[in-house]
Amino acid sequence: MFRPKPRLVLAIVLVILLPGFALAQADEASRVRVLLVLDTEDRMGATWGLDGENRKEVLEAAFQKLNLGDRVTIDTFIGKKVTPENILGYYKKLKTQPSESLMLYYSGHGGLHGNKGHFLALHWGNLYRKDLLAAMKHHNPRLVVVMTDCCANLSGGTISGEPPHTVLTLQATGRVTPRAKVEEPPSQSAVLTKYEFALIGDGSTDVDIEVYDAQGQLVAKDDKFTDLALVRWVPKSTQEFTIKVRNLGGEDNTCHMGHN
Numbered sequence: 275m276f277r278p279k280p281r282l283v284l285a286i287v288l289v290i291l292l293p294g295f296a297l298a299q300a301d302e303a304s305r306v307r308v309l310l311v312l313d314t315e316d317r318m319g320a321t322w323g324l325d326g327e328n329r330k331e332v333l334e335a336a337f338q339k340l341n342l343g344d345r346v347t348i349d350t351f352i353g354k355k356v357t358p359e360n361i362l363g364y365y366k367k368l369k370t371q372p373s374e375s376l377m378l379y380y381s382g383h384g385g386l387h388g389n390k391g392h393f394l395a396l397h398w399g400n401l402y403r404k405d406l407l408a409a410m411k412h413h414n415p416r417l418v419v420v421m422t423d424c425c426a427n428l429s430g431g432t433i434s435g436e437p438p439h440t441v442l443t444l445q446a447t448g449r450v451t452p453r454a455k456v457e458e459p460p461s462q463s464a465v466l467t468k469y470e471f472a473l474i475g476d477g478s479t480d481v482d483i484e485v486y487d488a489q490g491q492l493v494a495k496d497d498k499f500t501d502l503a504l505v506r507w508v509p510k511s512t513q514e515f516t517i518k519v520r521n522l523g524g525e526d527n528t529c530h531m532g533h534n
Contacts, residue, residue: 300466304373306387308333308348309364313356313382315397325381325423326350356382358401365409365446375417376410383499388476392426395441395499398524400478427500468506471517471533475501479523 303354312326313319330348337346339507351360370376383395392403403420410418433434476479481501509515519525 302374304345304371305369306337306342306346306375306377306378307368308346308379309361310348310350311356311361311378311380311382311394312350312352313380313394313397314352315354315356316382318383319397321351322381326352326379329379354398356396357398358396358405361401362405362409363407366412369414370413372414372416374415375419376415377419377421378406378410379421379423381423383480384422384426385477385500386426390477392422393477394422394424395480425499427498433454455475468508469533470504470506471531472504473501473519473529473531475503475527475529477501478525479521481525481527481529482520482522484518484520486516486518488515501529 298343308328310330314323316322333348335341337343347526351364365376368376380394382397384393386392387402390402390404394401394403394406403422404436406420407418410420419429434450443489471483471485473483474480478495479501480499481503483503483505484492484497485493485505485507487493487509494505496503496505502518505517507515519529
């Protein structure tokens with residue numbers, strides 16, 4: 275994950291306030307409105323919160339150094355306030371002048387949908403970057419800066435049609451448990467067969483897979499922050515395996531399931 279350094283943040287502040295710094299004083303922004311969005315409801319929320327505190331401290335110091343503190347406002351969204359609706363609503367209601375600049379800093383999870391583009395994977399739902407930019411530009415500010423301190427893992431949207439797989443609709447925070455009996459390989463001297471189970475979601479939430487053997491022991495898992503999940507394992511004997519699929523998001527996710 276990319277972490278902006280203080281010097282980089284200072285450079286961004288200069289770009290926001292003074293894009294015409296070398297040309298004319300009149301080109302400065304009349305005001306800069308900063309929104310810090312920190313997804314503290316997430317399981318890594320303490321980290322995101324600390325990121326926000328550090329970023330706010332650097333921004334305030336940079337503005338004070340430039341003697342521009344009276345032309346800057348910094349608002350912070352944390353906890354249950356970090357929802358797509360609240361963030362978009364903030365910019366819809368924000369009355370900006372053409373001479374003002376807007377900056378958003380986000381710390382949390384992120385993903386990349388093959389068709390819809392990059393999104394902020396908020397604990398309370400996904401916010402697509404294109405929707406965020408549209409909201410920020412609604413009142414025609416002079417400059418818009420979006421600084422997303424998050425990942426951009428591929429997460430759904432890469433399939434144009436319906437593949438010939440089983441389709442599962444995972445309810446929010448739901449679970450589905452398919453079972454499969456796997457036959458023992460012909461001999462120990464032969465190359466062991468590797469079994470695979472995969473899910474491709476619609477890009478809306480994080481989906482994890484866990485595989486357990488007949489004794490309840492975990493034999494494989496995929497817990498990356500995405501809904502493209504794949505597990506592989508080599509059975510040591512003929513037995514029944516339990517595959518647990520968990521939807522960790524706040525909304526339904528339609529997944530395509532496949533196995534060999």
